[in-house]
Amino acid sequence: MTITTDHRFLRALRREPVDMTPIWIMRQAGRYLPEYRATRARAGSFLALAQTPELACEVTLQPLERFALDAAILFSDILTVPDAMGLGLHFVEGEGPKFAHPVRSVADIDRLGVPDPETKLRYVMDAVRLIRRELNERAPLIGFAGSPWTLACYMIEGEGSASFARAKALALENPQAMHRLLEVLARSVGAYLAAQAAAGAQALMVFDTWGGLLMPAMFREFSLRWLAAVVAQVHAQAPGVPITLFSKGANAHLEALADTGCNALGVDWTIDIGAARERVGARVALQGNLDPAVLAASPEAIRSQARAVLDSFGAHPGHVFNLGHGITPDIPPEHVAVLVDAVHEFSRNR
């Protein structure tokens, strides 16, 4: 398989000069697109869509047909790993993900093993191979996983939560048990990401969606430490494949996140990306960080805010433009075209 390494997205992740700033959009294959909603309806359920390689491939490619995006991201869910561990992932319409068998005891933790990606998560690997073939080098493909802490949150609560107080209580009351859980998750996530790279993913990303809910000392102990373990395993098992960490709401920890050895950091929209670059930009590329809500405003506002993010980052290498969080279902697709074109236009040959 040919590995295209000179695409501007991969160059930016390596902090090499680019002809224009690359852009992709978190959740770009999503409900704001009518063609996504049509495929989703045909699939019958979100899980059927994610678990059928042909359908996952179809929705992964849809946004690239419409917009001049610089990367595709595997259509999947962050909870595939705990599902493969036997927790029984399912989705209740309008309520989000749930596990049939949440982790409720130390015995539940001790029962968990590292799922083999090519057997237990074969549908993901098949999707990666198919997408990579269908992309035919048009754009690089990003693989991804949830972070150990974020997966642990869902596994312990059994579903989403505003505070994940149950997961935090386990961490505070029995840190040894929590670390056993995080350790098996880190090994599972590392193996899963390395397998995605082996199947064709050219860049990898870890979503630490709930790291930012932690007090700093707990973030360092329960989120950061195991992100670093994942990064080390990926570098060992998939050398040369860049890995991006995104801990939403954890801007207090950018330096420590860069110290994990990751190649890039996702940044949410609550700090100036220029300030983030000054703090860590000599070590990592940065991805971000337009407020997703800006896409609900007028084309003029979208263009001016896109320019503001580019200006804040400045004419330095190592910027992958993105939103600071996933695109929401209410956004008109035309507004995404406005953003993608504005980012390319304003950053060309600067």
Added chain:
Amino acid sequence: MTITTDHRFLRALRREPVDMTPIWIMRQAGRYLPEYRATRARAGSFLALAQTPELACEVTLQPLERFALDAAILFSDILTVPDAMGLGLHFVEGEGPKFAHPVRSVADIDRLGVPDPETKLRYVMDAVRLIRRELNERAPLIGFAGSPWTLACYMIEGEGSASFARAKALALENPQAMHRLLEVLARSVGAYLAAQAAAGAQALMVFDTWGGLLMPAMFREFSLRWLAAVVAQVHAQAPGVPITLFSKGANAHLEALADTGCNALGVDWTIDIGAARERVGARVALQGNLDPAVLAASPEAIRSQARAVLDSFGAHPGHVFNLGHGITPDIPPEHVAVLVDAVHEFSRNR
């Protein structure tokens, strides 16, 4: 009316030495208390509870009967001001606040005036006077209001929102109109807080609940600027009454928030309060910042995390212990007693 100025809570707000660190808890009069739920049931609705001075007084005092708290906070809602402006506040069970007449046009904005607190918000002023009398100097009384930006968010959306994209879009597309709205809100909030002080509130607080959802440039323009206007008006109309600003999720802006001239800043739990103190502690007191989820853990964990916050702040003047956000309904009241007693015990004569 006697003004008690030597209570440790008021001393801490002035960054004077105290015998032990004062503590109060955001939403301390709330659903986690069975006696609150009983009064709430008797009132028939949340609004009836908030709008009947005798009932508001009753629930305000309930947590002080149980715990050795160092301040009472008026039981009310942050949306009383827009309601007094004619927007028609109501609560839909399980859905949160809604306005019957949201702001949907520039004409809607131009129609708004500053409500006179002693007529349009008389029930709040009566509650303040009654609570102050019933407290009988046991503890100082805190009055509060929502920030101009936060009120504008609800007024424009008509209800709560994950992103307040409609409010952000107005700010981006028609900043002049947004500033007209924020200006009338700032004058209204300033007058309302000054009136609460005149009625007996010994400290004031502004909850900028949604400021942290903004990109930094928008935070400075649409939230911070009007917080500063409120602070200036309160200092002019209620001289000597300390005012605390709490912009949740806006830790990037602590220095700028301190520059408003406020007396104290609330701090959420995602930064070390010691780091916050190093950044701004020479100018303002700090309130915070235990993760509310810690109260769901064991008494041992609560005690050790309380100690960690106290140790992080260190033996400096100017700390008001609190959670980093409101207490949640699932917390056992005994856990609050553990926290309050631990904070007093660990900080005594240090």
